[in-house]
Amino acid sequence: EPVHEVLKDFSADGLRLYYSHIGSPFTDVEWDIEKAAVYRDHVERFYNVIMEIITIKGTTEKMIDRWLLSKLHRSIKEYNGAMEVFDLRKAVDLALFELLKDIQWYQARGGDNGKVVGEFVKAWLRMLTPFIPHVCEELWWFVEKGLVSTQLLPKVDEGKIDDKVEVAEDSLLNVSNDIKKVLKLTKIKPKKITIFVAPEWKRIIYGEAARIKNPSEIIKTFMKYEEINEVGKEAVDFVNYLGKHSSNLSEKVLETGEEISYLKDSTDFLKQNFKAEIAIENSDDSDNPKARNNLGLFKKNKI
Numbered sequence: 001e002p003v004h005e006v007l008k009d010f011s012a013d014g015l016r017l018y019y020s021h022i023g024s025p026f027t028d029v030e031w032d033i034e035k036a037a038v039y040r041d042h043v044e045r046f047y048n049v050i051m052e053i054i055t056i057k058g059t060t061e062k063m064i065d066r067w068l069l070s071k072l073h074r075s076i077k078e079y080n081g082a083m084e085v086f087d088l089r090k091a092v093d094l095a096l097f098e099l100l101k102d103i104q105w106y107q108a109r110g111g112d113n114g115k116v117v118g119e120f121v122k123a124w125l126r127m128l129t130p131f132i133p134h135v136c137e138e139l140w141w142f143v144e145k146g147l148v149s150t151q152l153l154p155k156v157d158e159g160k161i162d163d164k165v166e167v168a169e170d171s172l173l174n175v176s177n178d179i180k181k182v183l184k185l186t187k188i189k190p191k192k193i194t195i196f197v198a199p200e201w202k203r204i205i206y207g208e209a210a211r212i213k214n215p216s217e218i219i220k221t222f223m224k225y226e227e228i229n230e231v232g233k234e235a236v237d238f239v240n241y242l243g244k245h246s247s248n249l250s251e252k253v254l255e256t257g258e259e260i261s262y263l264k265d266s267t268d269f270l271k272q273n274f275k276a277e278i279a280i281e282n283s284d285d286s287d288n289p290k291a292r293n294n295l296g297l298f299k300k301n302k303i
Contacts, residue, residue: 013132014040020131021092043132046096050139053103054121058112063265065116067169070162071102072120077156079127088131095127105173109269118143123154167252168262172270175263179274192277193270197260199283202238203253209242210249218243256282 018039023029075094082090103120111117121143129136129148140148175195183190198206209218222239242249254262260280267278 011040011043013043013135016133017043017092017096017131020088023088042096043135046100046128046132047135047139049100049103050121050125051142053107053117054142056112056117057114059114061113062111063165063262064106064109064111064169065113066160066162066165068102068106068111068116068120069160070166072099072123073156073158073160074166075099075102076123076127076154077158077161080153080156083130083153091127092131095124095131099124099127105169109169109266126151126154163252164254164258167250167254168259171254171259172263172266176270176273179270183274190274190276192279193274194279194281195263196281196283197256197263200256201235203256205235205238206242206249207251207253209239209246210251210253213246213249215243215246218246 015036018036019029021039022035075098079091079094082088082094099120103117125136125140125143125148129151133149136148140146179193205222208221212218212221218239222235260282263280267280270278
């Protein structure tokens with residue numbers, strides 16, 4: 001097929017994105033019409049998202065704004081590292097797909113700060129200019145004077161990377177997904193949903209297990225803990241659970257009060273999503289048996 005016909009069908013930026021993402025310095029690239037069409041659609045979706053979010057003009061500062069900037073600068077940090085070693089696939093993953101997912105969650109959470117979104121968009125366009133320059137140049141015209149092609153790649157601001165707010169938001173996302181699963185399985189429409197926050201002993205054990213990593217060492221270490229003997233079978237089950245999932249444990253754990261506070265601040269979001277009253281309870285203070293029979297660290301939902 002002639003080059004001009006290929007460009008007409010898939011666009012120059014669509015083809016650039018396709019080759020950047022599927023190729024690497026160590027592999028040959030094979031032409032795939034169906035996949036090329038998918039990348040053309042990715043470029044179009046990116047364009048539409050930018051045109052939508054640049055209309056955001058709110059001024060209220062929210063916790064979700066800190067989360068978005070933290071995710072942005074963490075991505076910039078990893079993106080710059082990938083670009084330095086010509087890992088184009090990872091760079092595209094970070095600059096397009098991860099940031100797209102982040103801005104969509106930001107909007108779903110009610111984020112509407114124009115200044116924050118403006119910072120996000122300008123960095124986003126600069127990160128994607130090496131891959132889809134024509135679209136980025138056109139979009140840059142809407143947000144800033146000059147040419148984006150003359151701009152430097154964004155630099156990471158370590159001060160804006162906030163581990164705790166990211167962990168808190170991840171916790172909320174996990175809780176939201178768990179509720180969806182329960183509702184799908186039970187096929188009920190609850191009037192009230194109670195979320196039990198994990199007891200303190202689980203946080204201590206989880207944090208230590210995440211540091212140890214080794215499954216056999218996790219079980220060996222915690223069987224010596226006095227707290228394990230006091231809690232009984234539930235603690236043994238939890239330790240075994242951690243051993244089996246040791247590779248997925250994060251060392252970043254919120255304190256009980258921090259998590260309760262964040263979830264309470266997010267009750268309007270949960271209430272709106274699930275059309276039910278939302279209650280947040282500390283498992284340590286609850287007499288409900290459902291507050292104790294959960295192997296997950298952060299989540300237990302009663303419907």
